[in-house]
Amino acid sequence: MSPDGSVWRELGQITTAVGRAMGVTLRNLARKPVTIHYPEEKRPYPERFRGVLALTYDPETGEENCIGCRLCEYVCPPQVIRVEMLKSEQRNYAKTFSLELYACEYCELCVQVCPTDAIVMLRTVDLATHDRRELLLDKDRLHAFGLQWEPSWATGNKLREMQAPPKAAKE
Numbered sequence: 001m002s003p004d005g006s007v008w009r010e011l012g013q014i015t016t017a018v019g020r021a022m023g024v025t026l027r028n029l030a031r032k033p034v035t036i037h038y039p040e041e042k043r044p045y046p047e048r049f050r051g052v053l054a055l056t057y058d059p060e061t062g063e064e065n066c067i068g069c070r071l072c073e074y075v076c077p078p079q080v081i082r083v084e085m086l087k088s089e090q091r092n093y094a095k096t097f098s099l100e101l102y103a104c105e106y107c108e109l110c111v112q113v114c115p116t117d118a119i120v121m122l123r124t125v126d127l128a129t130h131d132r133r134e135l136l137l138d139k140d141r142l143h144a145f146g147l148q149w150e151p152s153w154a155t156g157n158k159l160r161e162m163q164a165p166p167k168a169a170k171e
């Protein structure tokens with residue numbers, strides 16, 4: 001029994017598709033790879049990159065910047081921040097501070113509302129892990145991240161200044 005026309009048509013389509021695919025392979029054979037061997041090799045993050053969150057210290061006094069006001073906790077859409085305030089005579093502190101980074105949306109709202117620039121985003125996301133418990137961050141780890149990686153330019157005070165309405169022109 002001889003094959004009918006549809007078999008020849010399908011055979012032709014397969015041959016064309018294979019030929020096209022081989023053409024793409026051959027064209028790219030001599031090109032330099034665009035991939036890199038992360039994490040041994042890292043690409044520089046862009047200037048305005050904002051990633052993992054951290055807590056900061058005041059560079060002049062060495063004191064924690066967080067005053068435990070809980071604004072970040074209230075504003076966080078997925079409610080992944082928990083803060084307990086420690087009242088003190090001169091100023092207040094965060095007695096405890098936890099952040100469930102595995103459920104964070106990286107929306108930056110917590111940074112925007114912070115009155116003391118205590119919570120910032122870092123110019124990194126290099127925190128890959130197989131165990132999500134490692135992404136439940138307490139106050140100590142958040143402070144350690146702040147010392148380990150470079151903070152982004154965007155602090156709460158700078159962001160709020162940028163959002164302020166323009167002043168009326170003088171007549």
Ligand code: SF4
Pocket residue numbers: 053075076077078079080081099103104105106107108109110111
């Ligand atoms: S970046 Fe957004 S989701 Fe993540 S902790 Fe801050 S407010 Fe919450």
Ligand code: SF4
Pocket residue numbers: 065066067068069070071072073083094110113114115116117118119
């Ligand atoms: S990080 Fe900022 S907004 Fe959050 S509790 Fe501390 S001072 Fe308040």
